[in-house]
Amino acid sequence: MSALRRTPLYQLHQKLGARSVPFAGFEMPVQYTSILEEHAAVRRAAGLFDVSHMGQIHLSGPGAVASGEWLVSCPVASLRPGRVRYGLLCNEAGGVVDDVTVYRLAADALFLCVNASNVEKDYRWIVRHAREGARVEDRSERCGLLALQGPASAAVLARVSAFPGPAMKRFAFAEGPVAGAHALVSRTGYTGSDGFEIYLEAGCLEPVWNALLDAGRPLGLLPCGLGARDTLRLEAALPLYGHELDDTTSPLEAGLDRFVKAGGFLGAEAIARRQAAGRARALAGFVLDERGVARAGYAIRHGGRDVGTVTSGAPSPTLGKSIGLGYVPPALAAPGTRVEIAIRERAVAASIVTTPFVKS
Amino acid sequence: MAEYEIPNELRYTLEDEWVRVEGERVTVGVTDFAQQQLGDIVFVELPEVGSAVERGEPFGVIESVKAVSDLYAPVSGEVVEVNADLADHPEHVNGDCYGDGWMIAIALTDLSEPDGLLDAARYRKHVEERSQE
Numbered sequence: 001m002s003a004l005r006r007t008p009l010y011q012l013h014q015k016l017g018a019r020s021v022p023f024a025g026f027e028m029p030v031q032y033t034s035i036l037e038e039h040a041a042v043r044r045a046a047g048l049f050d051v052s053h054m055g056q057i058h059l060s061g062p063g064a065v066a067s068g069e070w071l072v073s074c075p076v077a078s079l080r081p082g083r084v085r086y087g088l089l090c091n092e093a094g095g096v097v098d099d100v101t102v103y104r105l106a107a108d109a110l111f112l113c114v115n116a117s118n119v120e121k122d123y124r125w126i127v128r129h130a131r132e133g134a135r136v137e138d139r140s141e142r143c144g145l146l147a148l149q150g151p152a153s154a155a156v157l158a159r160v161s162a163f164p165g166p167a168m169k170r171f172a173f174a175e176g177p178v179a180g181a182h183a184l185v186s187r188t189g190y191t192g193s194d195g196f197e198i199y200l201e202a203g204c205l206e207p208v209w210n211a212l213l214d215a216g217r218p219l220g221l222l223p224c225g226l227g228a229r230d231t232l233r234l235e236a237a238l239p240l241y242g243h244e245l246d247d248t249t250s251p252l253e254a255g256l257d258r259f260v261k262a263g264g265f266l267g268a269e270a271i272a273r274r275q276a277a278g279r280a281r282a283l284a285g286f287v288l289d290e291r292g293v294a295r296a297g298y299a300i301r302h303g304g305r306d307v308g309t310v311t312s313g314a315p316s317p318t319l320g321k322s323i324g325l326g327y328v329p330p331a332l333a334a335p336g337t338r339v340e341i342a343i344r345e346r347a348v349a350a351s352i353v354t355t356p357f358v359k360s
Numbered sequence: 361m362a363e364y365e366i367p368n369e370l371r372y373t374l375e376d377e378w379v380r381v382e383g384e385r386v387t388v389g390v391t392d393f394a395q396q397q398l399g400d401i402v403f404v405e406l407p408e409v410g411s412a413v414e415r416g417e418p419f420g421v422i423e424s425v426k427a428v429s430d431l432y433a434p435v436s437g438e439v440v441e442v443n444a445d446l447a448d449h450p451e452h453v454n455g456d457c458y459g460d461g462w463m464i465a466i467a468l469t470d471l472s473e474p475d476g477l478l479d480a481a482r483y484r485k486h487v488e489e490r491s492q493e
Contacts, residue, residue: 019399030426031399034399034400035399035400035424035425035426036400036425227399227425227426230426231425291403291447292403292405293402293403293423293428295428314425314426315402315403315425344405344421
């Protein structure tokens, strides 16, 4: 067993009272005080997350954009410098290698922000399938990442930096100083609330983290762990790799149609073939009508038999009831459909609902 | 290191339950250490009054935002009362684990059984051993 890695902020997290857990090979804070409090802080004001475990893979050179266009399910060639798109890396069978965000840095340069658990797999995949003339570089080790999320994020950021300003559009990014450190800031996130992701040299994480915490506390900002990150993303029905997505899942089954272009990318033919054959299953959101918590792996039942599996489930702090995502036959994915979740020996009533569960 | 409340007058189990002995009746809950480790409690599943519980066997389930844990019976006997308030207020386990957060009361089968449980000093040692990492 290899030792767990730590982000440069590990000692700071411990001082803040974090409880740390192993996640994707890293020892990461799951919570500082309370997942529910941290979740509420993001929905009401702001939260600050250290997500430096995530990976960044850069492509540069004359073949960089063509490689991106070939490797990622969303349009990349049409992505203007300073803009971000969400997409999937797909395999030849139409499964999902990873879900990523693509940052267009320049005419001949871009980078992918990838899941921590997939950095090595993605890097090998990209190197193997990149087009001629593309230099592929894994910069995950030296790149830190903070997520500043919640409606007060722009106000917090404005307190430590004149850059980038509240005028920045969703899915745009720019480079400039944040609390004295050079940063790349995008108006993106994984919580369903407004917010920013701030990429920094790993060595600059600590002063920027401290500056954002100090500036944000009076506005209601809390440091937040991966526990709240998970309940927030689930309320927003954002998929988590390893739960809603894996090497065998079709992005269309996962309901990610709008991030899949018509063709011309690795995996496109298989995805089209699977689509033509009819979707075998569909990702659906459900709300429990009774008490309890649906967890990943529990069976979804309908008409007395198992029809699917829960991929993620948690109490929704915003809604005050339990929510979840799971795969069911497409005919049972319509909102209003009544299903049951097998929680231990009980069958708990649930209803399929439209997602996201919480709109912001 | 975090501070954990461990009242002297209670008995404890290695599974982080506390027991208050009042004659042949004992009240059971989870300790301050347990609730801090679990984090926000969102659901508690308890047995029905009249059911039998057996020492060391699961009698219920406690769920935090992230995890599901079994509750183990510290003694054998019959469940004579359950804390029905926890259905609507599972957060009492976090806020007042030795008071409003109590879980069940058991009529003892063997009145001497609680003597085999840990006292506060030994339980404190058990907690400290696990919080030194």
